[in-house]
Amino acid sequence: RKEVEQDPGPFNVPEGATVAFNCTYSNSASQSFFWYRQDCRKEPKLLMSVYSSGNEDGRFTAQLNRASQYISLLIRDSKLSDSATYLCVVNFVRNYGQNFVFGPGTRLSVLP
Amino acid sequence: NAGVTQTPKFQVLKTGQSMTLQCAQDMNHEYMSWYRQDPGMGLRLIHYSVGAGITDQGEVPNGYNVSRSTTEDFPLRLLSAAPSQTSVYFCASSYRGYSSYEQYFGPGTRLTVT
Numbered sequence: 001r002k003e004v005e006q007d008p009g010p011f012n013v014p015e016g017a018t019v020a021f022n023c024t025y026s027n028s029a030s031q032s033f034f035w036y037r038q039d040c041r042k043e044p045k046l047l048m049s050v051y052s053s054g055n056e057d058g059r060f061t062a063q064l065n066r067a068s069q070y071i072s073l074l075i076r077d078s079k080l081s082d083s084a085t086y087l088c089v090v091n092f093v094r095n096y097g098q099n100f101v102f103g104p105g106t107r108l109s110v111l112p
Numbered sequence: 113n114a115g116v117t118q119t120p121k122f123q124v125l126k127t128g129q130s131m132t133l134q135c136a137q138d139m140n141h142e143y144m145s146w147y148r149q150d151p152g153m154g155l156r157l158i159h160y161s162v163g164a165g166i167t168d169q170g171e172v173p174n175g176y177n178v179s180r181s182t183t184e185d186f187p188l189r190l191l192s193a194a195p196s197q198t199s200v201y202f203c204a205s206s207y208r209g210y211s212s213y214e215q216y217f218g219p220g221t222r223l224t225v226t
Contacts (some may be wrong), residue, residue, distance in 0.1 A: 034214065043217035044155070044202070049214070100145075100215060101156055101157075102156075
C-alpha cells in the first residue's frame, strides 16, 4: 500500500462548482499535513497546511481525521485559475529531521 | 531573495554519462532535499540533508550521490546515467526540525537519458 493515496482524478468541473479531494495516509505516526498545488510543468507550492481542528482559507477548506487517517480539501466556487494538480503531503520523523511524503496528486480542470 | 535555484533547467544525457544537478538556496534553511517526479508516481525523495556535512538517503537513492559542504548548496550527482533516471528533479528547502514549516521548491531540472 502506498504511504499516501489520493483520488485518481482527473476532475473536470464547471466554473462555480464545489469540488472535494480526498487523501489517505498509512503511517499513524504522521505529524503534519499539507496540500500543495502544482501547475503544469512548474514546481509545487504550498496551498495550505492542515490542522487537526480543520482550517479555511478563502474558498479552500481542509479537514483532517487522524482516527481514519484521512485528509480532505474542499474548493468552493471554482475558478479557471484553480486548474492544477493538488498534492497531499504528509510529514513524519523517519530517521531525524523532517520527511515529507507526497501523494501522486489529483488533477483538476475547471471549465468555462 | 532568489529562493531556491536549480541549474540546468533541461539536460539530455547519454547512458553512462555522469553529471551534477546544482541547487542553491539563500534563505538560510538547514533542511534541503532532492526529489524526482515521474508520471503517476508523485514526488519521491532521493536524498536529504539536515545541515552542512549531514546527508541521508531517501526512498530512491540508488544511482545518486549528494554532498552538503555549505548551508546554501546541495548538489545531486548522477554517477552513471540510465534511461530509468529520465525524470523531473526538484530541489527543496525548509527550516529544520519544525515539521509544520513548508518546503520551498526550485523550478526543476528536466532530465532525459537516451
